[in-house]
Amino acid sequence: AQKITQTQPGMFVQEKEAVTLDCTYDTSDPSYGLFWYKQPSSGEMIFLIYQGSYDQQNATEGRYSLNFQKARKSANLVISASQLGDSAMYFCAMRVIQGAQKLVFGQGTRLTINP
Amino acid sequence: SQTIHQWPATLVQPVGSPLSLECTVEGTSNPNLYWYRQAAGRGLQLLFYSVGIGQISSEVPQNLSASRPQDRQFILSSKKLLLSDSGFYLCAWTVRRLAGVRGETQYFGPGTRLLVL
Numbered sequence: 001a002q003k004i005t006q007t008q009p010g011m012f013v014q015e016k017e018a019v020t021l022d023c024t025y026d027t028s029d030p031s032y033g034l035f036w037y038k039q040p041s042s043g044e045m046i047f048l049i050y051q052g053s054y055d056q057q058n059a060t061e062g063r064y065s066l067n068f069q070k071a072r073k074s075a076n077l078v079i080s081a082s083q084l085g086d087s088a089m090y091f092c093a094m095r096v097i098q099g100a101q102k103l104v105f106g107q108g109t110r111l112t113i114n115p
Numbered sequence: 116s117q118t119i120h121q122w123p124a125t126l127v128q129p130v131g132s133p134l135s136l137e138c139t140v141e142g143t144s145n146p147n148l149y150w151y152r153q154a155a156g157r158g159l160q161l162l163f164y165s166v167g168i169g170q171i172s173s174e175v176p177q178n179l180s181a182s183r184p185q186d187r188q189f190i191l192s193s194k195k196l197l198l199s200d201s202g203f204y205l206c207a208w209t210v211r212r213l214a215g216v217r218g219e220t221q222y223f224g225p226g227t228r229l230l231v232l
Contacts, residue, residue, distance in 0.1 A: 033219045043203055045159075045223035052219075091158060095219055100166060101147055101209045102174075103221055105158040 002027045002096040004106035011111045013082050020067070021077040021109050023092030033095040034075040035103065036066065040088040048090075051075055079111075087113045117142035121206050121224040128231055134179075134193040136227050138206030141187065146208040148189040149221060150181055153203040165189060201231045 003026045013019045025034065036048040051059045051066045059066040067076040079086055089110050093103045118141045128134060140146055147166050151159040161174045163181035171181050178197060182190045189206055207221040 035220065037223075043205075043226045043228070045205060045207075045226075047220050047222060050220055093159075100164055100172070101219055101221065102149075102161055102164060103159075104161075107158045 002029070002032075002094060002104050004092050004094050004104055006092055006106035006109050008109045009107075011109055013111065013113055015084060015113050015115050016081055018078060018080045019082050019086075019111065021079075021090050021092075021111065023075045023077065023106060025073050025075060025092075025094050027073075027094065027096065029096070034066070034068070035093040035095070036064070036075075036077045037091045037093060038086075038088045039091060039108070045091070049077065082113050084113050084115060087111060117208075117222070119206060119208055119222060119224040121204075121227050123227060124225065125228045126230070128196050128229065130198055130231055131195045134191070134196050134200070134229070136191040136204055136206075136229075138189040138191075138224055139187055140208045143187070143208070143210060145186060146210060148183060149207040149209075150189065150191050151205045151207065153205065155202070159205065163191070196231045198231050201229055203228050 005024045007022055032053045034051045038046045038048050049059050049061045049064045049066050051068045058068050063080045065078045089108045091108045092106045096102050096104050120139050149164045150162040152162055153159050163173055165171050165183045168183055179193050204227045206224040209221050
């Protein structure tokens with residue numbers, strides 16, 4: 001069965017430092033997609049970054065990058081130069097079925113940026 | 116550009132009352148549509164998804180149902196709410212028929228907070 005594991009319930013980081021949020025996944029499907037979403041206190045889910053299983057390069061989007069290690073089945077999110085506005089819940093997710101594009105989510109990591 | 120709307124934003128309902136949450140998407144056609152529920156402090160659980168009008172797939176047995184009467188409208192319903200139905204309900208959509216990030220990314224609406232008393 002497909003599963004996403006986020007082992008860090010909470011992270012505390014000083015402003016301007018880089019932070020890595022861990023995500024491991026489990027699937028037997030050779031074709032899959034991995035996503036990171038940010039959920040601020042307002043509740044909306046904001047798409048941050050995507051990595052396809054066949055992508056050769058690690059995905060990057062501005063201050064966000066995805067450290068994709070396929071053999072280890074990990075897809076960690078790296079936020080460089082953290083800002084106070086980065087404080088939020090962060091969810092890792094995986095697409096499990098092509099066509100219907102269903103997502104399986106991890107339990108999330110609450111990131112707090114301290115000034 | 117595409118936008119997704121959900122209403123109401125918040126809802127307080129007594130146990131045993133009916134429920135109807137609505138989700139509409141603008142700026143796209145023939146999307147896949149999804150309903151998720153999020154309990155407090157938890158991840159998202161997929162409830163239903165739809166790949167077309169009248170086509171509904173249920174992921175979790177429960178007293179909720181979903182319908183898709185129009186291409187860009189997705190409705191979550193219940194005949195009798197339970198206390199355990201309380202939570203944050205999120206609707207999402209994807210563009211189909213595209214490979215890669217554009218075809219796979221789900222975009223979420225603002226959500227509905229439901230409290231059943």
